[in-house]
Amino acid sequence: MAFAIGNLQIEDPVILAPMSGVTDQVFRGLVKRFGAGLVVSEMIASQAMIRQMQESVKESRKMSGSCAEEFPLSVQLAGSDPEVMAEAAKLNADRGAAIIDINFGCPAKKVTNKACGSAIMQDERLSGAIMAAVVKAVDLPVTVKMRTGWNLENRNAPVIARIAEDCGVKMLTVHGRTRCQKYSGEADWDFVGEVKDAVGLPVVVNGDITGVRDAAEALARSGADGVMVGRGAYGRPWFPRQVIDYLRDGTLPADPPLAQRIAVMLEHYEGLLTLYGARTGVRIARKHLGWYSKGLEGAAEFRAAANREDEPERVKDLIHKLFEPALLPRAA
Numbered sequence: 001m002a003f004a005i006g007n008l009q010i011e012d013p014v015i016l017a018p019m020s021g022v023t024d025q026v027f028r029g030l031v032k033r034f035g036a037g038l039v040v041s042e043m044i045a046s047q048a049m050i051r052q053m054q055e056s057v058k059e060s061r062k063m064s065g066s067c068a069e070e071f072p073l074s075v076q077l078a079g080s081d082p083e084v085m086a087e088a089a090k091l092n093a094d095r096g097a098a099i100i101d102i103n104f105g106c107p108a109k110k111v112t113n114k115a116c117g118s119a120i121m122q123d124e125r126l127s128g129a130i131m132a133a134v135v136k137a138v139d140l141p142v143t144v145k146m147r148t149g150w151n152l153e154n155r156n157a158p159v160i161a162r163i164a165e166d167c168g169v170k171m172l173t174v175h176g177r178t179r180c181q182k183y184s185g186e187a188d189w190d191f192v193g194e195v196k197d198a199v200g201l202p203v204v205v206n207g208d209i210t211g212v213r214d215a216a217e218a219l220a221r222s223g224a225d226g227v228m229v230g231r232g233a234y235g236r237p238w239f240p241r242q243v244i245d246y247l248r249d250g251t252l253p254a255d256p257p258l259a260q261r262i263a264v265m266l267e268h269y270e271g272l273l274t275l276y277g278a279r280t281g282v283r284i285a286r287k288h289l290g291w292y293s294k295g296l297e298g299a300a301e302f303r304a305a306a307n308r309e310d311e312p313e314r315v316k317d318l319i320h321k322l323f324e325p326a327l328l329p330r331a332a
Contacts, residue, residue, distance in 0.1 A: 001247065003202045003225045005038075006141030006170040008072055008098060012037040012244045013226025014215070015173070015204060016233060018076040018101070018145070021284070026271035028070060030237035030264060035244060037226065038074055040145075041067075043103050045116075046079030046088035068096025074143065078103040080115045080126065082133035093138045100138055102131060102169075104146035104160065107179045118147045118179035127160055131167040141170040145206070145228075148191050151180040155191065158198035165199045173204040173228050192222035204228050212246035212253065219247070235291025237264065262323045265292040266316070278312050289319070298322055 002011045016023060016031050018040040028039045067073045075097040079085045089100045104127060106117030113119075120127050135142045144164050149155035161172055174195050176187030187207025196203040205224035209215050210232035218227055233239045242253040255261070268288055273281035289306050293299040302322040309315050 001226070004170075005099060005143060005202065008141055010037045010226070013202075013204065014240045014243045014247070015074075015226060015228045016040060016240055017206060017228045017230035018043050018074075018103070019230055021287075022234070024272075024275065025070070026268060026275055027237060027288075028073070029271070030268060031233065031240055032070070034238040035241035037240075037244070038072060038099075039070070040074040040076050040101055043076045043078050043106060043111075043117075044088070044092075046077045046085045047081070049077075049088050049091065050084060066096045067092065067098070071096065072098035074099035074101045076101040076103050076145065077134075078106060078111060078116045080120060080130070082126075082129045085130050086133040086137035089134045089138045089140075089142075093140055097140060099141050099143055100134060101143045101145055101173075102134060104144055105173075105175050107147065107177075107182045112179065118150065121146060121156060121160060121179070122150050122154070124156065124159060124163060128163045128167060131164055131169055135168040142168070143171040143173065144169050145173040145175070147175050147177055147179050148188060148195075149178050151178050154178075157191075157195045161195045161199045161201070161203075165201050169201065171202045171204065172199070173206050174224075176205065176207040176222075187218075189218045189221040192218075192224055196223045196225075202226065206230065209243075212243050215243045215247060235288065235294060237268070258323065261292065262319070265289070266319060268292075269316070269319070273312055279310070282310055282312055282315060285315070289315075293322060296322060297325070 001013050003013055014037045016036050016039040020042050023042050031039055075092045077088050103117055104120050111117035146157055148157045157174055174192045176189050176192050189205055192205045202225040204226040205218045205222040206228035209218055209227055209229050215227045229240050238256055245253045269285050272285045276284055286307050290303045293302050302318055306315055306318050
C-alpha cells in the first residue's frame with residue numbers, strides 16, 4: 001500500500017488529519033509513537049504566520065519549535081493570497097517541514113468568510129494560482145486537502161484535482177462532503193473515486209473513518225491510495241496504528257489495556273500543561289479528557305467535575321478516581 005509524496009516514501013498510508021485545537025505537537029507525538037504513516041499540523045493562517053515571524057512574536061504554539069524534530073511533518077497552510085501563501089511555505093520549509101499542505105477544505109465560517117479554506121474551491125482560477133505559487137516557492141512536496149466542492153450543485157473536486165496535477169502538486173486528500181454539508185450526512189467515498197479517476201496523483205480519502213472497517217470500505221469504494229483519520233482519533237491516539245494493522249492483515253485490533261490508556265491520558269495531560277502553561281493547558285485538556293473517558297463508568301460525572309476544575313493536580317486526582325475502580329481486581 002505504500003506510495004510516494006514527491007521523494008518522500010509513505011510506507012503505511014494512514015494519515016492523521018489536521019484538526020485545529022486537537023493535533024498540536026503533544027497529540028501528534030503520541031500518534032506518531034503508536035505508529036502512523038504521516039501526521040499533519042493544525043491549520044496555520046499564512047498571513048498571521050508571516051506577521052508573527054516578522055515581529056518575533058512567540059505566542060503561537062502552532063509555530064513553536066522545529067518541524068524537523070517531528071520529521072516527517074506535513075504543515076498545513078490556509079490563505080487566499082498566492083504571494084502570502086508562497087512566503088509562508090518558505091518559512092515552514094526553513095523550519096524543517098517535510099511537506100506543505102494547502103487547505104482548501106476547512107468549512108468553518110470564520111475561515112470561509114475570509115475567502116479561505118473550502119471557499120477557494122468556488123474560484124478555480126485562484127485555487128490554481130495559489131497552488132502554482134506554493135509549488136514554485138519551495139523545494140518540498142506540496143499537497144492539497146479539499147472537499148468535494150462548495151455544495152451539491154458544485155462538486156468540482158475533480159476539476160481542482162486536474163489543476164493541482166498541472167501545477168505540480170504531489171498528493172490530494174478529499175473529504176467526502178461539500179463545504180455546505182460541513183459534518184452532516186455521510187461522507188461520499190464513491191465521489192472521491194471520481195477524483196482518483198481524474199488524475200494520476202496519489203489520492204487519500206477522508207471523512208467518517210471512525211473504525212478500522214470504515215477505513216477498508218472507504219478505500220474499496222474510492223479506489224484511493226490511503227486514508228486520513230480525523231475525529232476517529234479523538235481520545236484514541238492509537239487508532240491510526242489500529243487501522244494500519246487491520247489493512248495489513250485483516251485482524252481486528254484490540255484497544256490498549258486500561259492501564260496503558262490511563263498512562264497515555266496522563267502523559268497527554270502533562271504534555272499540554274508543559275506546552276501551554278498550567279492555566280491554559282488545563283482548559284485545552286478538557287475536551288481530550290472527555291474523549292479519553294468515553295464509555296467508562298462515571299465518565300459523565302468525571303467530565304462535569306473536570307470542566308469546572310482549574311487546578312492541575314486536582315484534575316489528576318479526578319483522573320485517578322475515574323480509572324481506579326476499573327483497574328481494581330474484581331472480587332471472586
